[in-house]
Amino acid sequence: MKHPCETIQKQLADYLEQNLEPTAAQAVEAHLEACEACRAECHRLARVPELLQHWAPPVPTEAIWQGVQVRLHQKRLFMPRKVYALIGSAAAVLALVAFWQWWSRPTPPPALTQMDMEPFYRAHLDWAPHTEAVNLHLSLSSGGEVNDGAR
Amino acid sequence: MMAHGRWWLMAFWLSVGLWGCQPAPQQAGAPARSPQEQRWIQAILDDARRPCTMQILLSTGGDEMPKVIEYERPHPDFVRMTERSATGCMIGGKAFYPTTFLTPEKVIHWYPSQSRCRIVPRAPDKAGRERIAQLFAQQARLRVVGREQSQGQDWVIVEASVPGGFTTRRYWIRAQGEPQIGRIMVRDMWGRVMGDETRTQIQPVAPTAQPFALPEPPRDWQIERVVNAPLTKEDKARLKAFKPPQGYQLISATRRTCPCDSKQLSLVALYSNGMDEFSVFFAAPGCGLLPASGNSPIAGSDKRGVVVAARRADGWGIVIVGEVQPELAREAVSRWTGKP
Numbered sequence: 001m002k003h004p005c006e007t008i009q010k011q012l013a014d015y016l017e018q019n020l021e022p023t024a025a026q027a028v029e030a031h032l033e034a035c036e037a038c039r040a041e042c043h044r045l046a047r048v049p050e051l052l053q054h055w056a057p058p059v060p061t062e063a064i065w066q067g068v069q070v071r072l073h074q075k076r077l078f079m080p081r082k083v084y085a086l087i088g089s090a091a092a093v094l095a096l097v098a099f100w101q102w103w104s105r106p107t108p109p110p111a112l113t114q115m116d117m118e119p120f121y122r123a124h125l126d127w128a129p130h131t132e133a134v135n136l137h138l139s140l141s142s143g144g145e146v147n148d149g150a151r
Numbered sequence: 152m153m154a155h156g157r158w159w160l161m162a163f164w165l166s167v168g169l170w171g172c173q174p175a176p177q178q179a180g181a182p183a184r185s186p187q188e189q190r191w192i193q194a195i196l197d198d199a200r201r202p203c204t205m206q207i208l209l210s211t212g213g214d215e216m217p218k219v220i221e222y223e224r225p226h227p228d229f230v231r232m233t234e235r236s237a238t239g240c241m242i243g244g245k246a247f248y249p250t251t252f253l254t255p256e257k258v259i260h261w262y263p264s265q266s267r268c269r270i271v272p273r274a275p276d277k278a279g280r281e282r283i284a285q286l287f288a289q290q291a292r293l294r295v296v297g298r299e300q301s302q303g304q305d306w307v308i309v310e311a312s313v314p315g316g317f318t319t320r321r322y323w324i325r326a327q328g329e330p331q332i333g334r335i336m337v338r339d340m341w342g343r344v345m346g347d348e349t350r351t352q353i354q355p356v357a358p359t360a361q362p363f364a365l366p367e368p369p370r371d372w373q374i375e376r377v378v379n380a381p382l383t384k385e386d387k388a389r390l391k392a393f394k395p396p397q398g399y400q401l402i403s404a405t406r407r408t409c410p411c412d413s414k415q416l417s418l419v420a421l422y423s424n425g426m427d428e429f430s431v432f433f434a435a436p437g438c439g440l441l442p443a444s445g446n447s448p449i450a451g452s453d454k455r456g457v458v459v460a461a462r463r464a465d466g467w468g469i470v471i472v473g474e475v476q477p478e479l480a481r482e483a484v485s486r487w488t489g490k491p
Contacts, residue, residue, distance in 0.1 A: 116440055117451060117458045117472065119410035124430040124472045125455065126258065126271040126377065127407070128421050 004031060008038050012045050188293050190307050195322055196284050205353040212344035212454050227276070228255040229362035230378075238264065252365055259365065268368045269375040275421055276404035282402055286425030290314070290398060294395040296321065300352065306333055315398045317427040317456065317474040340476060345454050358479035371396065377414065380406040386418045389433050389467075393487050396479035398424040411440045422475075429456065429473030429480070436466030448484050450477055463488045 006029045014020050015028045033041050162264035171407040174239045185229055207220040219235040230253035239248040242264050252259040290313045297308040304328040312319040323334035404420040418433040442449050443460045459480040462468040469487050471480040
């Protein structure tokens with residue numbers, strides 16, 4: 001069984017900030033009237049909000065920041081080796097996959113500028129045109145008609 | 152022990168990564184089609200047959216300027232395509248526009264600015280064209296890649312490709328009413344645009360029995376005729392020895408004027424997978440365009456497709472040209488020549 005003063009003093013902060021239920025607040029007031037020690041504690045606590053109004057948070061000095069950075073660096077240095085191994089493995093795998101994709105990418109054969117296969121293209125398009133305009137046009141252009149653009 | 156464990160872990164992730172890089176395995180057999188897909192397939196096939204007139208804005212990729220084309224199909228087997236090029240406009244307008252006439256039997260290219268026309272027997276024949284349509288219906292894989300609003304209509308963009316093929320074609324299919332193709336964009340296996348045709352002013356027309364009269368070329372014009380001849384027994388044997396890449400089938404074969412411009416004829420065969428077409432030329436030893444027999448096959452590509460050529464020790468040469476993956480073409484050439 002807790003001492004009544006202990007219970008009341010735990011509720012004092014809420015009492016002063018008017019956060020207690022009315023019945024609980026009445027119980028605290030009844031105890032304060034009877035108990036001098038709790039009354040004194042209540043007076044001390046009542047000054048805290050007033051003091052806080054005049055308080056400004058301290059600005060950390062340059063030395064404090066440097067200390068924080070040194071400690072962060074030390075923390076990084078002491079990361080477990082397993083983590084480094086895992087990161088290294090993942091990076092190596094990713095690099096290999098990227099290299100594989102680059103290496104195995106499909107590339108078209110060279111353009112026909114150095115080959116004299118043009119007549120075969122023309123013959124193919126003559127022989128096998130779709131009815132689509134694209135193929136008919138290519139067939140027409142392959143026949144040597146002057147084109148508007150570079151070909 | 153820990154170090155070994157780490158390497159196993161690395162090896163595992165490496166294999167997982169590399170496995171992910173491999174292309175998806177090809178599905179065998181014809182795909183199951185939903186009713187919607189069947190409608191799209193039919194719309195794509197009808198697109199090459201429906202009598203209509205339209206204007207086409209055509210871009211063939213690269214640095215060539217887009218062209219405006221007046222396209223008339225008064226009958227499923229007849230087409231008149233007039234290209235309104237900047238050159239034709241500058242020279243003198245309509246009388247100088249290059250034109251293609253397509254009939255069931257021949258293709259006529261008309262070059263007024265050069266006083267020249269070229270007449271080519273059309274192949275494949277009607278049965279061959281139907282076979283290509285059948286292959287498309289059987290082998291093409293469709294997937295919806297987007298939706299769009301343009302020309303005041305809603306379009307669904309459907310991409311078609313054939314496993315192991317060379318091109319992917321995107322069709323803009325009208326979403327409401329009767330499905331109709333408003334645009335076709337063709338890309339090769341490396342993603343390069345081979346052609347992009349946007350249709351406007353599409354007007355269906357009633358088919359006519361007398362579609363149009365073919366023009367007579369003026370007397371002073373130069374006329375080029377490609378000659379066709381039936382296959383010989385040796386040609387048939389040569390053709391039988393050629394094994395096309397998987398998915399492609401023989402559509403048509405004939406003997407015709409060799410592209411090298413010599414007087415000889417060469418055997419030429421057309422193969423299709425329903426969407427991509429390539430030709431195989433079997434050229435007699437007299438053909439001067441082919442590489443020497445000791446040389447390795449030569450290969451090249453441009454926006455019209457791929458070409459691979461080689462010559463055998465006996466002087467006969469083979470050229471594969473058109474829409475086929477270069478590796479598959481090389482393999483087919485190697486199989487025929489017996490050289491790696």
